[in-house]
Amino acid sequence: MTPALRLENLSKTFPLGRTLFGPERPGVRAVHPVTLEVARGETLGIVGESGCGKSTLARMLVGLLAPTTGSIEIEGAALDTADPAAFGKRIQYVFQDPISSLNPRKTIRQIMEAPLKLLHGMDRAQRAARIAEIFDLVSLRHEFLDRYPHEFSGGQAQRIGIARALAAEARILILDEPVSALDVSVQAQVLNLLADLKAELDLTYLFISHDLAVVEAVSDRIAVLYFGSVVELGRAEDIFRAPRHPYTKLLADSAPVVGRALTPPEAKETELPDPLDPPKGCAFQARCPRATAQCGQETPTLAELADGHAAACFHPIAPPDGPAG
């Protein structure tokens, strides 16, 4: 079966510009070449801390940012056009901040109509019917259509953001921290809505978050991003229970869990490497308790250790219930 989404060696380097007389300076590598596949109907979670490149990756996938290298394939067809309208029908985006992703000076109806009119060329009657259909799907009241964004709470605004993404009829949604701006009691409502929509409309999700527990609860597989690279990829139920990469273990140990004693997780340093002066070898070596001389010389690549579980590490942690891969 062709994967819903396939990225090959996708990377992004932000140029720093050139000095006045000198040569062009090397840019900042926000995303190192990433190769990933997302199966149809799957939810791939992407976790990482601030500055790990997860939002840059997401913006490349929807065409808001041009990749420096690599290619994106959606359902087997390459996406090489730089026209966001062409992207829009195939892959959509749900933003982190639900209020600021809605133009404060437009009514909800105007916001909802744009993708229907511009991507699908629907006439007025068709648009009204389709908007009503979508609003029923995300359980929003129809009278909201003539109101302005500032009249809504965060949870309602995020439903509107989801409704807009659905209006484009893309089958792949990039969810960029879709619940991190919401209150916990509303968070669950939106996560459940996303799960229902996925089942009903046969959608594929790329779910980006810094909240490990949320990602674990919604994803089939999870990719852990560190300093612009995927360092571990595995099934959601395994990856935090039996992490193979020391960074994933650090993340899992840091997450507050009721009843776990409060000891700072094992780490030598807390600072991320300087992106302007990236370290040689593994980016995590300075913080890694397992680092050796090899880690300072060579950069590990993502390699499969067990069935469906891969890590980019020379000294992966042995799984608790089996021999090290």
Added chain:
Amino acid sequence: MSGVRQFLALLARNRLALAGLVVMGIVVALAVLTPVLPLADPDVTNTSNRFVPPFSEGALLGTDHLGRDLLSRLMWGTRLSLAVGFAAALVAATLGAAIGIIAGYYGGRTDNVIMRGVDMLMAFPYILLALAIVAALGPGLINALIAVAAVNIPFFARNIRGITVGLAQKEFVDAARLSGMSDARIILTEILPNVVPVIVIAMSTTIGWMILETAGLSFLGLGSQPPQADLGSMLGEARSALITNPHTSVVPGMMILVIVMAINLLGDGVRDALDPRLKSGALNRPLPATLVAQDRTPVPAHADGILTLTDLQTQFHVKDRIYRAVGGVSLNVRPGEALGIIGESGSGKSVTALSVMGLVASPPGIVTGGSVHYRDQDLIGAPYDALRRLRGAEVAYIFQDPQATLHPLYRVGDQLIEAISAHRHISRAEGRAKALDLLEAVRIPNAAARINDYPHEMSGGMRQRVGIAMALANDPEVIIADEPTTALDVTVQAQILSLLDDLRRDRGLAIIFITHDFGVVGQLCDRVAVMYGGRIVEEGPTRAILDSPMHPYTERLMACVPELGGGRRRLEAIPGLPPAVNDLPPGCAFADRCDRVQAACRQGAIPLDRKGDRAVRCLFPVTEPQEAAQ
């Protein structure tokens, strides 16, 4: 429509702006009506009637050096000056905004080329530039208009470009692009509507200036040509008779003064009414301590802990609405104890914390009841000097966003020294040594070097450590931490939490920890209070509450937070939204979202029922208090 009414109401609140509006209204009305008013022909000369003084028969304001009726010339001249000024402002605003939007939206090279061109235009003194333009095009009113407009384009272009750069990075512009909009459509339907208020503000504050500039060019004989009257040319023609017949200069001069004054007052008013920063109350500087209602009855001190809140009530009075943010909260914390306050946004947890030291912004905040005792002293209603001595020295705060609490222009070390010297006299060397100690106490690696860093040179986790060091600067007894780790990554959060835990164990600090995260509370806090709708709904030892919550809200809130290690699952959502604190129901605030609700829940206030070390505000708790206490 309500927006327009609100704008007019805001404008009318500013007396000077209202006066400007009235004067401008009269001037504009007269200018519009000039052709139909029974006035003499402004251009008919009558040299036998030169320099007739004002208030003469047949010439109310007298006549000029050619015997023309000054009143009539003034009216026609005002009409022309206003028209040219408005037209110039409109042209400058339209072109300037177009240039600014294009430069700001496309950015990069386009922006660079356009804005350097604009800079070059601005490098010339404006009057020289205007003179050069008129010299090139030839004198005449239309050419003067072009010159004045051209001179003012850079002002609009730079202003609008700045706003557009900010807007172009907004998420709604990305969303519009994903909806299939072209750049042109985004500029017209997404950017422009958000820029229009700024254009109006810029116009309202520059239009008076443009009228003045047009008058200046006419005064020099480069604008309106004889016999046509405008205010500038009238002044210019009267110049030779300034001493002998001053009324010929005074009449147009007064009119220019009146118009420019009125427009500027009105413009300032329009700016204040439209500017969102000013609208949100940035102009009302808050008082140094929260207001306390006169009719508050203080509660006598009772020794429950080092900090004791008794029936604290804090409200926000905004126009005719009353927001009961804190509706009677009683809490206490003992030395060495960590008390968690958990709640969602709008539950009143932060306002409770800020009320303790009188840090709720007043207006609109006001403490309407209850007491907060630090040892035996009631902090509510305490004199400002006493409060100031206690702030930071006895009760210190750690806030959510260290980026916002640290001053960006001072080195962190200097800010720490300042925090210390606010409370006691200390030499610079002593202060530096103490600051270094503090940075080491919060485990900042290589503290001796980092003490000279500016806040922006540090990562979020390091900045929050500085925030904690600052809270510790004067060895306080109580630390109130308001979501101190919410903005931080998990690995950093774990370190900050263990640091706080060590501090309270080593120094006997009492910590009030405000959060929405049960995991954090479960790890750090001995006791926890759950807030909903401005009240505590449940309180007790953390373990007991996490193991057997009694209030349905606590139980459901815990169920809807995923916990790491639970695998893929469906979460138990709470339907509905938290109540608005300006419209709380008479009974239980959670009734509308509760699945155990009965008629009695909506009847009236429900007391906090305390049994042993646990308390719950519920008529039908999930676990009965007795069994939980056992």
